[in-house]
Amino acid sequence: MAVTGINICRAGRIIILSLGLLGSAAAVSADVVVIANPSLAVDTLTAEQIKEIFTAAAPRLPDGTPCKVIDQAEQRPARTEFYQKVLHKTPEQAKAYWAKQIFTGNGVPPPVVMDDAAVKKWLSRFPDGIGYIDETAVDGSVKVLLRP
Numbered sequence: 001m002a003v004t005g006i007n008i009c010r011a012g013r014i015i016i017l018s019l020g021l022l023g024s025a026a027a028v029s030a031d032v033v034v035i036a037n038p039s040l041a042v043d044t045l046t047a048e049q050i051k052e053i054f055t056a057a058a059p060r061l062p063d064g065t066p067c068k069v070i071d072q073a074e075q076r077p078a079r080t081e082f083y084q085k086v087l088h089k090t091p092e093q094a095k096a097y098w099a100k101q102i103f104t105g106n107g108v109p110p111p112v113v114m115d116d117a118a119v120k121k122w123l124s125r126f127p128d129g130i131g132y133i134d135e136t137a138v139d140g141s142v143k144v145l146l147r148p
Helices: 005-028 047-055 077-087 091-104 116-125
Strands: 032-036 129-134 143-146
Touching: 032 077, 032 116, 047 077, 047 129, 047 143, 077 091, 077 129, 116 129
Parallel strands: none
Antiparallel strands: 032 129, 032 143
16 A cells, blocks of 8 residues: 555544644643632631532531532533542532432522632622632632642
């Protein structure tokens, strides 16, 4: 089988296109961090503690102090990464979990905001608030509790 210029050109385009797609996927990937209002009484939490807080009907800090949590919209990369790395659930599994909690009367899911900026804005209004954002969005308005 002879190699022609057309086959080499086509192979080169396929390789370039594939590398471009891989680069795009990496750009969409988020490095999620769990954050809080800076006045929250704790400075760090474990992934297990965060999981318990986000999936409980009445979220509480380890000392028993109540806290509020905020979730991001389903299509956000930070949400997918948070659910996978911290809750150990796919977004579909999380949706099924909350459907069961609602049906059995054992809880309701956290409120949802659109993106990282909305999480930070929400946290500014709740001194007992906890959420998650892409690490690149961290600034002085929040404190990081966990880098999963």
